[in-house]
Amino acid sequence: MYDTYSDKDIAMELLMTEKAVSERYHWSTLEAADPQLRQTLERIHNDINNMAKQVFDFARQQGWYTPATADPQTLNAFRQVVTSVRNEVERIAHPQAGIGQAGYQARPTPTYQGPQYGYTPPAGPQQTYGQVGQQFGQSPQAGQYS
Numbered sequence: 001m002y003d004t005y006s007d008k009d010i011a012m013e014l015l016m017t018e019k020a021v022s023e024r025y026h027w028s029t030l031e032a033a034d035p036q037l038r039q040t041l042e043r044i045h046n047d048i049n050n051m052a053k054q055v056f057d058f059a060r061q062q063g064w065y066t067p068a069t070a071d072p073q074t075l076n077a078f079r080q081v082v083t084s085v086r087n088e089v090e091r092i093a094h095p096q097a098g099i100g101q102a103g104y105q106a107r108p109t110p111t112y113q114g115p116q117y118g119y120t121p122p123a124g125p126q127q128t129y130g131q132v133g134q135q136f137g138q139s140p141q142a143g144q145y146s
Contacts, residue, residue, distance in 0.1 A: 008059075008064045011055060011058060011059045011064060012059065012065065015052065015059060015065065018048060018052035019052060022045060022048045022049055022052060025044055025045040028041050029042050029045055
């Protein structure tokens with residue numbers, strides 16, 4: 001009559017849920033224009049990540065979750081991509097430095113030419129929209145998320 005769930009089922013579902021929630025808070029944090037809202041979202045996001053890490057560690061200790069490990073060739077390729085991206089970001093962020101670590105010649109940083117991707121920033125004072133804005137619109141009390 002009733003569905004029964006094992007400890008493994010519960011732990012794995014909780015881990016997948018924590019991952020999904022963390023992703024949502026990550027994007028919400030990146031989009032938050034209000035500093036107090038952003039700080040609150042960052043704190044919640046960190047709490048969620050810490051909880052996910054605890055569930056991850058528990059599931060690994062029980063032998064229920066064994067993420068694949070990358071072979072040395074894949075790790076090396078990943079390191080090369082990360083180094084390349086880091087060098088490109090450094091080159092763009094500091095064009096006045098001339099030739100950067102990766103040997104790039106500095107070039108002028110492009111200037112904003114108006115609305116892109118169909119987005120036009122709203123005129124006037126910043127506003128907060130939706131449930132998140134309603135829930136976190138005021139500065140949080142110490143240790144609270146409201």
